[in-house]
Amino acid sequence: MKLSEIVRELDATILYGEDQLDKEIILCGASDLMSDVLVRPTNGILLMTGLASVQAVRTAQIAGVLAVVFVRNKRPGAEVIEAAKAGGIPLFATPYSMFVSCGRLHACGLCGLDGRR
Amino acid sequence: MASLRKSFFIKARDFAHAGEASIHIQNLLKSMHLDSALVRRIAICCYEGEMNAVIHGGDANIHVDIETDHLTLEIADDGPGIEDIARAMQPGYSTASEEAREMGFGAGMGLPNMKNNSDDIRIECAPGQGTRVHMMFLYEAERGIA
Numbered sequence: 309m310k311l312s313e314i315v316r317e318l319d320a321t322i323l324y325g326e327d328q329l330d331k332e333i334i335l336c337g338a339s340d341l342m343s344d345v346l347v348r349p350t351n352g353i354l355l356m357t358g359l360a361s362v363q364a365v366r367t368a369q370i371a372g373v374l375a376v377v378f379v380r381n382k383r384p385g386a387e388v389i390e391a392a393k394a395g396g397i398p399l400f401a402t403p404y405s406m407f408v409s410c411g412r413l414h415a416c417g418l419c420g421l422d423g424r425r
Numbered sequence: 426m427a428s429l430r431k432s433f434f435i436k437a438r439d440f441a442h443a444g445e446a447s448i449h450i451q452n453l454l455k456s457m458h459l460d461s462a463l464v465r466r467i468a469i470c471c472y473e474g475e476m477n478a479v480i481h482g483g484d485a486n487i488h489v490d491i492e493t494d495h496l497t498l499e500i501a502d503d504g505p506g507i508e509d510i511a512r513a514m515q516p517g518y519s520t521a522s523e524e525a526r527e528m529g530f531g532a533g534m535g536l537p538n539m540k541n542n543s544d545d546i547r548i549e550c551a552p553g554q555g556t557r558v559h560m561m562f563l564y565e566a567e568r569g570i571a
Binding site for chain 2: 340341342343344345346347351357359361362363364366367369370371372387394395
């Protein structure tokens with residue numbers, strides 16, 4: 309699924325990464341706990357989180373996450389978007405809850421980190 | 426290749442900048458064309474250690490030594506030390522503050538994750554003398570320097 313399709317499906321705002329919308333996502337994980345993200349196989353995944361802090365972006369960069377979606381319309385501060393730019397990590401904000409966001413993308417065919425649906 | 430040492434200063438409780446040193450190290454290792462799986466293992470260990478130092482440690486220094494066949498990472502802080510290392514190595518055991526938890530950390534998974542992602546880990550600490558976490562990564566499991 310392309311990032312552009314994810315943006316459409318989640319009615320998301322693009323906070324950063326307009327030029328990366330052709331990138332493909334197969335696996336998706338959802339967590340507010342960065343400690344959890346760091347112990348999972350997260351290379352190339354989409355991360356859904358309610359943690360709109362600079363640590364979410366830095367964790368994503370360290371863990372090889374391809375793009376981050378902030379749920380419940382959480383809008384991060386300017387320093388968070390700057391960190392995403394520095395790391396080249398697309399950032400989106402969706403008005404939907406974590407549950408509904410995950411449900412929408414699951415219905416489109418995205419899998420969990422272990423490849424299961 | 427001659428060995429190369431890089432050092433970074435980490436300020437205690439500076440959550441705004443926490444992780445920057447690890448990202449700097451990650452970018453450096455990527456630019457050296459180290460295997461991407463190896464770089465990921467090192468970056469995760471470095472970041473977990475950096476966050477531990479910011480959360481618990483007092484000011485700290487990170488030293489990376491890049492050798493021909495292995496890399497060592499040392500994170501040395503001036504904090505209170507770890508009271509019970511065996512317990513701290515157990516997944517889920519945490520003494521982190523509420524502030525750390527609000528940042529998405531402090532779940533008691535940092536040290537076990539550093540153990541899982543490094544080829545060797547040693548932790549030295551004594552009351553009042555801070556904590557020194559020493560990790561080693563072998564290139565042989567991956568491709569090494571191209």
